[in-house]
Amino acid sequence: MHAAANLWPLWGVAVIVIGFALRINPMLVVVGATVVTGLCATMPLLDILAQIGTGFVKTRNLPLIIILPLAVIGLLERYGLREQAQAWISKVRVASAGRLLIVYLAVRELSSALGLVSLGGHAQMVRPLIAPMAEGAALNNHGSLTDEMRYRIRAMAAATDNVGLFYGEDIFVAFGGIMLMHTLLTGMGVAVEPLAIAAWGIPTALCAFLIQAVRLYRLDGHLLRQAGASQSGAGAPSTATAMHAEGH
Amino acid sequence: MIVHSEYFYWMVGCILAITGVMILTDKTHSRRISSSAFWFIIAALFLFSDWLPPALTGACVVVAALIAGFGGLGRGKPNNLPEQQRQASAMRLGNRLFVPALIVPVGTLIGSIALPKLKIGGMYFLDPANPTLTALGVSVIVAVLVACWLTRGTVLESMRQSRHLTESLGWTLLLPQMLAILGLMFGRAGVGDAAAWLTHTYVNTDYKLVAILVYTVGAAVVTMILGGAFAAFPVMMMAVGLPVLIHVYHGNPAVIAAIGMFSGYSGTLMTPMAAHFNIVPAALLDLPDRYGVIRAQVMTALPLLAANVVLLYVLM
Numbered sequence: 160m161h162a163a164a165n166l167w168p169l170w171g172v173a174v175i176v177i178g179f180a181l182r183i184n185p186m187l188v189v190v191g192a193t194v195v196t197g198l199c200a201t202m203p204l205l206d207i208l209a210q211i212g213t214g215f216v217k218t219r220n221l222p223l224i225i226i227l228p229l230a231v232i233g234l235l236e237r238y239g240l241r242e243q244a245q246a247w248i249s250k251v252r253v254a255s256a257g258r259l260l261i262v263y264l265a266v267r268e269l270s271s272a273l274g275l276v277s278l279g280g281h282a283q284m285v286r287p288l289i290a291p292m293a294e295g296a297a298l299n300n301h302g303s304l305t306d307e308m309r310y311r312i313r314a315m316a317a318a319t320d321n322v323g324l325f326y327g328e329d330i331f332v333a334f335g336g337i338m339l340m341h342t343l344l345t346g347m348g349v350a351v352e353p354l355a356i357a358a359w360g361i362p363t364a365l366c367a368f369l370i371q372a373v374r375l376y377r378l379d380g381h382l383l384r385q386a387g388a389s390q391s392g393a394g395a396p397s398t399a400t401a402m403h404a405e406g407h
Numbered sequence: 408m409i410v411h412s413e414y415f416y417w418m419v420g421c422i423l424a425i426t427g428v429m430i431l432t433d434k435t436h437s438r439r440i441s442s443s444a445f446w447f448i449i450a451a452l453f454l455f456s457d458w459l460p461p462a463l464t465g466a467c468v469v470v471a472a473l474i475a476g477f478g479g480l481g482r483g484k485p486n487n488l489p490e491q492q493r494q495a496s497a498m499r500l501g502n503r504l505f506v507p508a509l510i511v512p513v514g515t516l517i518g519s520i521a522l523p524k525l526k527i528g529g530m531y532f533l534d535p536a537n538p539t540l541t542a543l544g545v546s547v548i549v550a551v552l553v554a555c556w557l558t559r560g561t562v563l564e565s566m567r568q569s570r571h572l573t574e575s576l577g578w579t580l581l582l583p584q585m586l587a588i589l590g591l592m593f594g595r596a597g598v599g600d601a602a603a604w605l606t607h608t609y610v611n612t613d614y615k616l617v618a619i620l621v622y623t624v625g626a627a628v629v630t631m632i633l634g635g636a637f638a639a640f641p642v643m644m645m646a647v648g649l650p651v652l653i654h655v656y657h658g659n660p661a662v663i664a665a666i667g668m669f670s671g672y673s674g675t676l677m678t679p680m681a682a683h684f685n686i687v688p689a690a691l692l693d694l695p696d697r698y699g700v701i702r703a704q705v706m707t708a709l710p711l712l713a714a715n716v717v718l719l720y721v722l723m
Contacts, residue, residue: 166605168596171589172632179679185686186578187476189585190469193592200596205462210595212464214588216456219416220540221583225687226419226573227543228511231550233568235508237488238558239497243504246497277515277539281688287508290692310694314703317688318676321700322707325672329665336637340664343641347649355661359722363669366714371707 171196228282235287244288245295256297256312257379260319261372263289267320268368271327274334279320290316300379301386308385315378319371326367332357409530412537413457415544420453426570430483438481442574445474449581472585475578485571500557507554511546518542579690583683586634593633602629603646612651619719622647626667627674627712634680636671643667658723666719673715676708677701 171192178188197207232240248254270278279285290313297312298304304312328334332353341353427446430436448471456464474480488496497504523538525531533541551565573580593599606625612618622643629639648667652658675681679698689700696702 165597166601168593168598169601171593171596172598172602175589175632175680184476184478184578185582185679185682186472186585189582189589190472190476193585193589196589196592196596196598202596207592208463208465208469209461210465210592211468211588212456212459212461212466214591215452215464215468215584216461217591218584218587219419219453219456220412220537221587221683222580223415223419223540224543225576225580225691226422226569227415227547229572230422230565230569231507231511231547231554233572234551234554234558234560234565235504237493237564237568238500238504238560239493239495240504240508242494242497243501247502247505275516275520277519277543278512280512281684281691283512283515285688286691288505310696310699311703313692313694314689314699317692317700318703318707320688321676321684321704325675326669329668329672336668339637340640340668343644344660344664347644349649349653349660351660351664356665359659359662359665360669362718362722363666363711363715366718367669367707367711370710370714374707 165200167199168196170199224280225282232282232287240287241291244291245298248292248295249299251296254296255300255379256293256315256382257375257377259293259296260289260316260375260378263316264319264323264368264371264375267323268327268364271324272330272364274328274331276324276328279324281317281320285316285320289320297382301382303386303389305385305389308382308389311378311381311385315375319375322367322371326360326364330357330360330364409527409532410534410541410545412534412540412544415540416453418544420450420455422566422569423447423450423453423573425566426450426573429567429570430574433483436481436483438479441474441479442481445471445480446573448474468585468588471581472578475581480574480577482574482577483571485575486567496558503557507550507557510550510553511543514546514549515539515543518545575693576687576690579682579687582686586680586682590633590635590638593638598633599638599642600645603642606643606646607650610647612647612655615656616720618647618651618656619716619723622652622663622667623670623712623715623719626670627677627708630671630674631678631680634675634678634682636668636675639671639674640664640668643671652723656723662719662722666715666722670712670715673708673712676704 174192174195175188193211194207197210267279293312293316294309329336337353337356340356341351344351423446427443427450430439430446431443433439436442448467452464452467518533519539519542522533522542523535555562610621612621625647626639626643629642630636633639648663652663653660679686685700686697689697
């Protein structure tokens with residue numbers, strides 16, 4: 160089956176790599192790569208457009224799960240949802256950004272492993288609840304947060320949701336990924352049980368939890384150092400650099 | 408069935424059309440015409456693409472992508488309440504504010520698990536082909552109504568807020584879909600076969616550790632290029648997994664499959680091509696750096712990839 164592969168469509172991959180490297184707008188890069196790949200596979204332009212159109216109709220559910228919750232979140236944020244999330248977490252004395260996210264990681268990974276993947280997500284949980292709570296906990300511990308600290312906490316909150324989801328759902332036996340592997344291997348004449356594939360994912364899932372949890376644990380220390388640096392820097396960072404520049 | 412999943416595509420179409428009208432009538436907007444044109448096109452596609460010829464739909468998608476790609480999208484000024492009023496409102500409403508926020512994930516969860524078999528008057532309540540999506544849609548409608556009742560806000564206010572959030576996400580909302588379309592095109596044009604052929608032909612896999620490294624790191628790299636581990640897994644299985652790890656080294660196929668897919672996930676954590684997980688949340692969380700989430704994930708993804716190499720070597 161490897162006798163003669165047509166290597167021309169790899170130009171589409173080249174467009175992607177070059178486009179992202181040159182920091183061209185991703186929409187242009189991706190549309191460009193789609194058209195180039197189609198042309199290299201000797202598809203007529205009209206077929207390429209039809210392929211794009213069919214693909215759009217098939218994948219309409221992707222933006223839908225982001226767009227629909229915005230109507231709820233927008234309204235609640237206008238009336239103080241984020242402020243309330245921060246106030247609520249400040250009542251939990253032992254809370255810190257890292258500890259809160261470790262708890263979320265555990266909940267997200269375990270619930271995903273049971274197939275309960277919709278109990279999270281960036282639009283549904285991270286933006287309205289998890290990120291503001293993590294910021295609130297850090298604010299409580301460090302007094303004030305620089306923009307850099309806020310962005311760091313938010314990025315780690317999003318990363319935690321991804322890690323919990325990916326490495327949890329793949330040990331759930333009825334997950335599409337397990338089905339895909341099983342179907343593919345069966346098609347290649349390799350006998351394997353879906354349950355065995357799911358079970359052999361558990362060691363990696365544990366490693367994923369440990370690695371992300373250690374990083375979240377260290378996030379608190381990182382924030383503490385940054386808070387110390389911003390306070391001992393006598394006010395705004397811009398003043399600090401200005402003073403520094405004068406010294407030399 | 409009573410609730411079809413198509414209803415929610417139409418609902419999104421209506422929401423985006425309202426967004427377009429709001430932008431068109433917003434005199435302070437920096438790119439009024441091109442922005443509203445973009446959202447009108449997307450709205451029309453959500454409303455009518457089931458009936459349009461595929462080539463016309465495709466042409467509309469390309470036009471929308473070009474508008475976005477050449478900087479045609481601007482942002483209006485959000486009309487937030489002042490900080491003090493928000494604090495006062497949070498004090499007044501307290502933890503009740505969490506209720507509508509939690510209705511969305513919890514309602515989706517319950518709906519997708521408990522309700523697919525629910526029948527009312529002999530008809531399925533939710534679309535049995537897509538219970539998660541329909542459960543999400545129903546939960547959102549309930550949550551908006553509860554939120555309006557609780558905050559004394561209006562559905563119109565909720566549309567205004569939704570418009571500003573939609574605009575702040577901008578084209579990143581459509582990027583996952585464009586990448587999925589590219590993935591379909593890659594599949595049709597045989598990009599995976601070509602990559603498998605290259606790996607198989609040019610990489611020496613006479614040593615077990617080298618073979619394992621090619622399989623795991625290859626899965627991560629191909630995932631980074633294709634944007635998803637599901638697309639990369641068959642490539643690496645055909646190129647290295649089946650011919651070398653299973654046939655030459657007689658490894659346990661279940662271990663090889665499970666760890667191969669997880670090695671791909673390390674790639675997912677590091678690529679802008681997985682926009683749904685990496686680029687959209689950066690926009691949702693107002694990060695100034697489009698790649699901020701990826702940067703936060705690299706130091707999880709790389710140690711995990713190394714762990715996978717060790718685990719596969721030991722367990723296989």
